Amino acid sequence: xxxxxxVLRKDLRLELRSGESTIALVALSVLILIVLVxxxxxxxxxxxxxxxxxxxxxxxxxxGMIGSTRALLAERDNGCIRAxxxxxxxxxxxYCAKLVAAFIFMAVAEAAAVVLMVLFFNLDFDARLLRxxxxxxxxxxxxxxLATLLAAISGRIRAGDLLLPLLAVPxxxxxxxxxxxxxxxxLAGANFGAxxxxxxxxxxxxxxxxxxxxxxxxxxxxxx
Amino acid sequence: xxxxxxxWLGALTALLMVAALxxxxxxxxxxxxxxxxxxxxxxxxxxxxxxxxxxxxxxxCGIFYLWLGQDIWDDLGYxxxxxxxxxCTLVLVTGSIWAKPIWGAWWTWDSRLxxxxxxxxxxxxxxxxxxxxxxxxxxxxxxxxxxxxAAVDVPVVVVSVRLWRTIHPxxxxxxxxxxxxxxxxxxxxxxxAMAAFTAFxxxxxxxxxxxxxxRTRLVTMARELNLAHAAAGDF
Numbered sequence: 001x002x003x004x005x006x007v008l009r010k011d012l013r014l015e016l017r018s019g020e021s022t023i024a025l026v027a028l029s030v031l032i033l034i035v036l037v038x039x040x041x042x043x044x045x046x047x048x049x050x051x052x053x054x055x056x057x058x059x060x061x062x063x064g065m066i067g068s069t070r071a072l073l074a075e076r077d078n079g080c081i082r083a084x085x086x087x088x089x090x091x092x093x094x095y096c097a098k099l100v101a102a103f104i105f106m107a108v109a110e111a112a113a114v115v116l117m118v119l120f121f122n123l124d125f126d127a128r129l130l131r132x133x134x135x136x137x138x139x140x141x142x143x144x145x146l147a148t149l150l151a152a153i154s155g156r157i158r159a160g161d162l163l164l165p166l167l168a169v170p171x172x173x174x175x176x177x178x179x180x181x182x183x184x185x186x187l188a189g190a191n192f193g194a195x196x197x198x199x200x201x202x203x204x205x206x207x208x209x210x211x212x213x214x215x216x217x218x219x220x221x222x223x224x
Numbered sequence: 225x226x227x228x229x230x231x232w233l234g235a236l237t238a239l240l241m242v243a244a245l246x247x248x249x250x251x252x253x254x255x256x257x258x259x260x261x262x263x264x265x266x267x268x269x270x271x272x273x274x275x276x277x278x279x280x281x282x283x284x285c286g287i288f289y290l291w292l293g294q295d296i297w298d299d300l301g302y303x304x305x306x307x308x309x310x311x312c313t314l315v316l317v318t319g320s321i322w323a324k325p326i327w328g329a330w331w332t333w334d335s336r337l338x339x340x341x342x343x344x345x346x347x348x349x350x351x352x353x354x355x356x357x358x359x360x361x362x363x364x365x366x367x368x369x370x371x372x373x374a375a376v377d378v379p380v381v382v383v384s385v386r387l388w389r390t391i392h393p394x395x396x397x398x399x400x401x402x403x404x405x406x407x408x409x410x411x412x413x414x415x416x417a418m419a420a421f422t423a424f425x426x427x428x429x430x431x432x433x434x435x436x437x438x439r440t441r442l443v444t445m446a447r448e449l450n451l452a453h454a455a456a457g458d459f
Binding site: 106157158162170171173177197204212222 | 382
């Protein structure tokens with residue numbers, strides 16, 4: 001536990017001083033939303049909750065793909081990963097620290113993206129956004145769990161940047177379906193009962209990938 | 225690999241395949257509603273079964289590899305993923321050929337189609353990893369992990385996509401609980417086709433597995449030879 005806290009605190013302090021991941025994530029999310037506004041052209045005044053929800057999730061996965069795993073990849077760039085593996089730190093704790101860091105970076109970017117989504121898609125700042133919060137939090141958590149495990153693999157392969165989306169996007173599909181549906185329902189003003197089945201899938205996805213990631217991480221970070 | 229086993233499996237596959245073709249095109253009666261197009265079903269379903277079995281095998285091999293660390297599991301998993309990919313592609317192709325006259329579209333976002341497509345993409349990613357990481361010494365462990373994670377993903381994909389939408393006909397187990405093949409000749413044809421495709425898959429798998437075993441042995445020998453040369457001061 002102390003190892004987990006130490007690594008996470010180090011990553012967050014690094015992020016507070018440089019802002020590298022969060023700024024890149026926010027900027028990417030904004031750009032993706034703008035691209036989608038041009039691509040989908042939501043006519044002024046038409047409040048389309050499901051289009052807005054879809055745009056938000058596209059921003060979440062594509063920005064997350066590039067920005068969320070910086071905390072893990074930086075260790076390799078700096079040659080620190082070997083020291084971390086040699087230290088008495090449990091690989092599972094390292095995995096948790098890196099995924100929580102990724103989750104926090106994504107949560108900040110998502111908060112910014114939600115504000116922009118409301119502006120760009122002509123929605124309202126009201127209680128519906130509060131119902132959106134747990135959906136996005138669950139989605140970002142599942143994505144962090146998945147991306148952290150896969151980035152540990154792709155980070156060690158020559159053309160790994162190319163490989164990460166090829167592996168992560170198909171695996172994220174169930175959470176994407178559930179997330180878009182639940183977000184659309186939340187923005188349309190549905191109550192939690194209508195969102196329940198989708199939230200269950202998101203929770204199941206998160207639990208599954210947190211567990212498999214925790215168990216398998218040591219097999220992908222270890223040196224031979 | 226054992227030469228006579230190869231021969232026997234090849235002969236068995238050929239025999240079953242010819243029998244299946246005869247039954248599909250001559251023996252089995254034409255389905256009343258869909259007409260001649262329905263006959264593709266006898267290839268479509270066995271391909272799907274083989275693809276799913278192959279992908280299950282990939283995950284099982286992954287678990288055994290991480291557990292025991294023997295490269296035989298790695299080679300078997302790789303062979304299963306490659307063969308499974310072939311049959312998964314055939315499922316999508318035969319499904320599309322059937323769907324055009326029956327549904328009026330090559331593709332719809334039905335739950336089973338979507339699930340199969342996601343499965344195809346998952347194992348496409350697995351094979352891309354294999355291809356890209358070929359020169360990395362840890363490739364076997366990476367592939368094992370991705371194979372396991374993909375298999376863990378499949379049940380969530382199935383559930384989420386089913387909630388999303390479904391229009392695929394339920395033939396083998398209908399929503400009323402029975403099965404939709406009314407003529408016993410249809411059942412017989414399906415069973416023979418299943419056997420033919422299973423034998424075909426096992427044959428392909430063993431051939432590919434034998435090649436991969438040879439490659440692994442070659443790589444190991446080359447590595448040991450290099451070490452021996454280095455120890456003798458040849459370099």
